[in-house]
Amino acid sequence: MVNPLSPEVLADPVTLTRALVDIESVSLDEQRIADCVEQVLAEVPWLSTQRFGNTVMARTDLGRTQRVVLAGHLDTVPLADNFPSRVDGNLIYGCGTSDMKSGLAHALHLAVTVDAPRYDVTYLFYEAEEIDSRFNGLRLVAQAHPQWLAADFAVLHEPTYGVVEAGCQGTLRAMVTTAGRRAHSARSWRGVNAIHAAGEVLRRLGDYRPRDVTIDGCHYREGLNAVRINGGVAGNVIPDECAVEVNFRFAPDRDDQQAQAHVHEVFAGFDVEIVDCAGGALPGLDSAPAREFLAAVGEPPVAKLGWTDVARFAALGIPALNFGPGDPNLAHARDEHVEVDKIRQGAEMLRRWLVPA
Template identity: 90%
Template sequence: MVNPLTPEVLADPVTLTRALVDIESVSRNERHIADCVEQVLVGVPWLSTERFGNTVMARTTLGRSQRVVLAGHLDTVPLADNFPSRVVGDLIYGCGTSDMKSGVAHALHLAVSVDAPRYDVTYLFYEAEEIDSRFNGLRLVAQAHPRWLAADFALLLEPTYGVVEAGCQGTLRAVVTSTGRRAHSARSWHGSNAIHAAGEVLRRLGDYRAREVTLDGCTYREGLNAVRIGGGIAGNVIPDRCDVEVNYRFAPDRDERQAQAHVREVFAGFDVEIADCAGGALPGLESAPAQEFLATIGEPPVAKLGWTDVARFAALGIPALNFGPGDPNLAHARDEHVEIGKIRDGAETLRRWLGKA
C-alpha cells in the first residue's frame, strides 16, 4: 500500500494533519498508521527508530546535555460519521483532528525537519490511549523498554488549544453500595428498600463541596460525582442492594492512597469498592527545558483538568506538560475539528523551542 505521508505532506503540518486523520486508527486498529509513521522515520538519517507493537519510537543521539520527549497517541475513539477529513474555511473536521492527530502531526513534522535540535529528542507515537489502560502503549513501553522514556522533560501533545496545561488531575472510580432486605412489594414493611437508602449517598454528593488547590500558580478544581446508578430485582420485589458509581477527580497534591481514603470518609457507613484509580501529576515546571518552553510560549500555564499520560512520566520522576493545537472541549465530538491557524502557530512555537544547537 502506498504511504500517504509523502515528503511534500510531511513538510506542512496542516496537510500532514489531514493525511493522518484520513488513516483510520480507532483504538486497537493502529497497525496501518504505525506502519506509515515507522516507514517515514526509518528513512531519517539523524534518527534511530524502534517499534514495539503499534508504538513507534525515534530518537536523536547528538550528545546533548538534556533529553526531551515529544509524545502523542495514534489512536482515536470510534468514528461518528466524521471520516474522512474535510476543510471548511479555517477548520479541519474529522475524527481525531483535535484529539490528537494535529498534535501527532507536530511531532512527526519536527522529527523529519529538525536535524540538530538544542536537546536530544525522543519522539513517541503510541497506541491505545483512548481505551482501557492495560492496552496503553506508554504503559507497555514502560514495562518492556523503559529506556525509551528516559528524559529530563516530556511534552504530551494533547489538545490544549495552544496553551500550556500543567500536570493533571488524578481520577478514581468507586462503587458505593447501599443494602436492605428483600420483601414482596405488597408487604413492603417486611423489607428495607436499598434504593431508598441510596438517597443518603446522593444527598452527600449533593452537599459535597469540591476543593480548589493552587500549585505553582495552577488551580486544580476537584469533583466528586455520581456517574451511574443501578438497583432493583423485579417489579414486585423490594430491592436489597443499590450501587452508585462515583467518579472522583482529585488534585495532584493527593496521591492514590489519600484519594481512596477521602472517598471512603465521604461515604462512611456504606460499602465502598474502589474500581480503579490513577494518580495525577504535579505541574512539572522545574526542569530547564520546561522553563525554556514556557519562555517560548510567553504565557503562564494553567492546570490540566483531566487525566493524561503526563502522569506516567511524573511517576518516573520526569517533569511533563501538555501542549497541543486542538480544543479539548471538541475531543470525541461528532463535529470534532481543529483550527488551521492553531496548527501553524503550534508548529512554529515548537520549532522555536527546539531551535538549533
C-alpha cells in the same frame, strides 16, 4: 503500500494533519498508520527508530546534556460519519483532527525537519490510548522498554487549544453500596429498601464541597459526583441492594492512597469498594526544558482538568505537560475539527523551543 506521508506532506504540518486524519486508526487498528510513521522515521538519518507492537519510537543521540520526549497517541475513537477529512475555510474537520492528529503532525513534522535540536529528543507515537489502559502503548512501553521513556522533560500532544496545560488531575471510581432486606412490595414493611437507603449517599454528595487547589500558579478544581446508580430486582420486589458509582477527580497534591482514604471518609458507614484509581501529575515546571518551553509559548500555564498520560511520565519522575493545537471540547465529537491557524502557531512555538537561536 504507497505511503501518503510524502516529503512534501511532511514539510507542512497542516497538510500533514489532513494526511494523518485520512489514515483510519480507530483503537486496535493502528497498524497501517504505525507502518507509515515507522517508514518515514526510519529514513531520517539523524534518528534511530524502533517499534514495539504499534508503538513507534525514534530518537536523536547527539550527546546533548538533556533529553526531552514528544509523545502522542496514534489512535482515535470510532468514526462518526466524519471520515475522511474535509476543509472549510480555516477549519479541518474529521475524526482525530483535535484529538490528536494535529498534535501528532507537530511531532512528526519536527522529527523529520529538525536535525540539530538543542536537546536530544525522543519521539513516541503510541497505540491504544482511547480504550482500556491495559492496551495503552505508553504503559506497555514503560513495562517492556522503560529506557525509551527516560528523559528530563516530556510534552504530550493532547489537545489544549494552544495553551500549556500542566500536570493533570487524578481520577478514582468507587462503588458505594447500601444493603436492605428483600420483600414483596405489597408487604413492603417486611423489607428494608436499599434504594431508599442510598438517599443518604446522595445527600452527602449534594452537601460535598470540593477543594480548589493552586499548585505552581495552576488552579485545580476537584469534584466528587455520582455517575451511575444500580438497584432493583423487579417491579414488585423491595430491593436488598443498591450501588452508587462515584467518580472523584482529585488535585495532584493528593496521591492515590490519600484520594482513596478521602472517599472512604466521605462515605463512612457504607460499604465502599475502589474499582479504579489513577494518580495525577504535578505541574513539574521547575526543569530547565519546561521553563524554556513556557518562554517559547509566551503564555502562563493552566491546570489540566482531566487525566492524561502525563501521569505515566510523572510516575517515572519525569515532569510533563500537555500542549496541542486542538480544542479539547471538540475531542470525540461528530463535528470534531481543528483550526489551521492553531496548527501553524503551535508548530512555530515548538520550533522556537527546539531550535537553538
